[in-house]
Amino acid sequence: MDARFERILILGNSGSGKSWLAGRLSALLGCRPVDLDAIHWEPGGYDRPREKDDATATVRREAEGSKWVIEGVYGWLAAEVVQRATLMVWLDLPVADCLAAVERRGPRGGATAASFAALLAWTAAYPDRRTSSSRSGHGRLFDAFPAGRHRLRSRFDVERWLDGVAHDVAS
Template structure:
């Protein structure tokens, strides 16, 4: 991917997609702080509890996501293609963190280092992240690829942590 960002990206309303563990929250937090815009993590909308075990009813989650996307400026990030596809029309930029599944699994292991390796929810999350390329449904690679390819405004695909870090540095220098 070319490094002509972010001058060519309209970061007014930025949507960030990618696998679990790809760095969406890390990137969104830094962009939102620098651009001084609200940041919405779709995990906090999708899940009722912190433990990621009880999903919010779909219509309620979509309603909350639409409210976040109705703001004038924002950064919204998440893996949930079914929610993202509802918000993509309001976005001025789409960033796809397209890291290798193995890198995402390793990132989750680092992030969750204090948790018990045998904990069911952690095992499920690691399995989920490891299946991104083959996973069917709106939260898998193929669905994210379709969203990315169908997005007609400014977009950027970042393939590894170094590209993500370089992008953050560029955003912080230019805006």
């Protein structure tokens, strides 16, 4: 297998398609996708974040493997594994597209009406936040990444890029 596809880190806003892309890439590459939501939050919902030290240790363990696809919005967790990644993909889609996707999929994972409303507000604020889990935070990680990187700005770009990966992996 092409070494650039060994350890892929996918960043993006909620609703950008990170989990969808990670699932497709993992199937192509024969590995399990890792969702940073499952690391950031305690099991059972989105109302209790995991202790930061526990989340950091967990994501570092996940990144010890020789082949992985890790995806998420949490820039502070992505920063813990970025040095092991061989490829970074930033799904920098329009906020309206991300909001529509979140609304389409609806609440999940034990989300309450209040936590779903908070997720919609969080998604809408992606370009304005100044945290590691924002457009500017993802941009800083992306700009500093020394290996292969792809910034995809539309669903069409994502599908076209994935088609190229599938072709490269099959060759």
